[in-house]
Each structure stands twice: as C-alpha cells, then as structure tokens.
Amino acid sequence: MSAMSEIKAYRRRDGRVGIRNYVLVISMVSCSNTVTERIARTTGTIPVVHEQGCCEFEHDHARTKLALIAAGRNPNVGAVLLVGLGCEQTNIEDVRRCVAETGKPVEAILIQREGGSPEAERKGVDIVRRLKALCESQERVPCRVADLVVGVQCGGSDWTTALSANPVIGAMTDLVVAAGGSVLMSEVAGFPGSEHIVASRAVSHDVGLQVLDMISELRAEYIETYGQKIEEVNPTPGNKAGGITTLVEKSMGNIKKMGTSPVQGVLKLGQAIPHPGLWVIDNRAQGPDPFNLTGLAMQGAVVTAFSSGRGSPVGNAVMPTLKLTGNPETFRKLGSITDFNAGAVIEGATIPETGKALYALLLEIAGGRETKSEINGNFEYIVPREAARKKRDACPLS
C-alpha cells in the first residue's frame, strides 16, 4: 500500500470512517430551532435546523426524517443531541434509535418535558459539553482511502467549469476509485444527453438499465411538467453564446466529474452503499447548491469536492466541502472561500497533474486540514425536496 493511500481518521463502531468528530445538535421541528441554535452557539457545536417536522404529508415527512437521521448517522459525527418540542410529528425516539444504531452516543431532550426553553437549553448545554469532552478524548487512527466516501459536485459555473475544474475532479475521482475508495455523483438532472456514456461505463447490463431507466423517467417528467423536451430548451441561448454547441457537450461537462471509472449502480437517497467504487445517487431535487450537497452528506459522503467557476462559499453541517475553481481569476479574487486552483489548467498545467494535486489536498483534508467552508462556518444543512408539481399553478401576477 502506498503512503498516499493512508490517512488518519475516526473509525466508527459500524465500521464506517469519518474524517471529523463533529458534535451535532439536531432540531426535530421548526418549533425547537431556537433552543437548538442557542445550545450549539453556547457550546461551539453545529446546529441542524430546518423549516419542517410537523403537519407534513407522508412523503414530505419521510424526507425530513431521513435527512435528520442521515445527519446524525454521517461518520463525521461523533455524538448527537436531539432537541424536540414534545408534540411534533417527528418521532424523536425513532430518530434516536436510528442514529444510535451506528454506535455513537445520542441524547434527546424535549422542551415541554424540560419545563420550558431556558430549562431545555441549560440541560442541553450540559449534555453537549459532556459529549464534546468525550469526542475530544477520541483519537484519529490509521485508515485507508478505501474507507472514504467522497462526493463530487459543481455549481455557480462559468466557462472554466467544464474545461478545467470538472475534468480535474474526474481525474481525482479515478484516483480515489483506484485506491479502493467510493465516489458519489448526483446532479442527475444534468445527465440527459450523455446517459449513453454513463450507461456504457456500467459494470453490468442491469446497472446500465438502471441508468437508462432513470433518465427515461426524467425525460418523461420534464415533458409532463414543462410540456417540452429537454433538447428543445438545451443548450440554452446563454450556453450557446458561451460556446456550448450540443446537448451531449453540455451534459458531458457535468459527467466529466465521474472520470472514467466504472459505474457500480444507481442508489436512491437513503440507500446504503453496497460496496466501494463510483455510484450515481438518484437525487432529483432541483434547487440551490446546498440541496445536492446535503443529499451527498445524507448518503454518507465525508467530504465533497465542489467546483465553482464563479466562486461559492457553501459547506455542510456534517461534511467538509473542498471548494475548487477552474478559473484562475476567481481563485485570486475569492481565495478566502476557495481551497484549490484548478485554473492552473488554463495557465498551462495538465489535467492529470492538477487532478493529482487535488487528490493530495483531499487526503490532507481527510487527515484533518480544515476547509475554507469550515473556517468560515459554512455548516448548512438544507433538506433536498423534490417539487411535487402534479398541477401547474398559474402565476398570481399574470
């Protein structure tokens, strides 16, 4: 085994490996957000708050619950305090049990049971201080790249994203996979046009069919929702002005992050990763970048390489986010939010050598080096929700 494939990290009781030992304070319902945030602020830990947790339709609530449980289960999390109100839809005992299955300490408090907010806050702070001390006493142990689950994503793109940054991420993906690790690619809404390329890299005929079936569904959804084919509106006039000529070309810019590694399968959000390798996550939630980033964290990614041509500060509550840009000017201008300059490719470096440098930084971050997202306190956790658009609403202003 090469020295490059050894890292020091936290091995959890369930066998998975985390690269951080975060203590998380998770709110069960929007009514308990403030107490959650105050406990986290007092103790210097990370709050997970959200706008839901009660009066939700079944499938919306299933997503809320999955997101909260997945936050607690992520291997980067060493200990958890759950904070609820007491009468909400989210069943705090279910959440506690599902997170505790991984073997980490999980405690729960309810504001109504504690006798009010200040009382819950005091008790919560005491608990979190104890959990924090416990986590601080744990040490990193030798682990392998094969233990890592790495996400890949892009957002805030410009002309360099598909040219330098994403191909560099692709080179990194191939290195992680070659070392026995796992890479998760989502952003499936950007697949149509290159699904034949993804399917051609499938490890089996069945996996190829999974890819093609998913994209057929997406294409049908698009027609049902918008009344037009994806090809009719893509590439957009803006894409064409920027130099993109065809839809294959546009979607390949996205697919490039997968490198050329074999595709092991398509997983739904919440489905466990059966074995290492490159996996496609069927997260169709379309929204701001934290939607997809949170989806990757929910899937167990412990770090995500995120490329942004224009620059982006986003991070995640349970997962450091390695930000790179393909644009050397963006790197110079936005160095405080960007970890890596893939714009070296624009200035003459090769894609393989820049991919190797990105991989080296990824391993440093896995070993404990803080990302800009962590330094800047970007600990977002935004539950990815699929739009339920059975009926199109008329614009109230038209």
Added chain:
Amino acid sequence: MKKAIRIEPEDNVAVVAQDTSAGETLDCAGASLVAKGAVPLGHKIALSRIPRGEKIVKYAVTIGLASSDIAPGEHVHSHNVEDITNRLCNEYERAFRARKG
C-alpha cells in the same frame, strides 16, 4: 502566448482560453495552431481537418457531426456542427435494451 486547451488527447477540437482573432497563433498541448477566424473565449477551435459528416470529438466522446468541411484553426460551433444528441442517445438505448444481459 494565447492558449487553447485540449481536454483529452483524442479530441479533434480544443477550447480557446481567451478571445482570439483571425491569424493569431495559439499554443495547444505544446503544438502551435493558427486561428482561421475569430474564436470567442470558451469556444471551440478545430485541431485538424474535419471533413463534412465526420465526428466532432471533445471529452473523448462524439459531441456532434461536422455539417461542412472544417479546416484546422477554424471556429467550431452551431454554424458547422450538427447536433445528433437525440440519435446518439436513442440508438444506444435501443441497442442496449435489445441486448440481454
């Protein structure tokens, strides 16, 4: 020197890294290339002669077909490329589904 980036060695187009005027010389993967016409930042330039009907290759995959003869150094875009995305995806899918395991 101005630059054009070839993403994969098998590509027959590169992407220019700055606005380029006709007659300007570009460095591309160690070789030099003269622009036949203006090529805006982020747009494609032909690295070799691409006869009409031939594949345009970027990212090591076919992204379209030349709809006219393209000379080395020429701007490659909608005016000389046919978008065959539908055909590529449909033909692949049909053949793939017809195959059993």
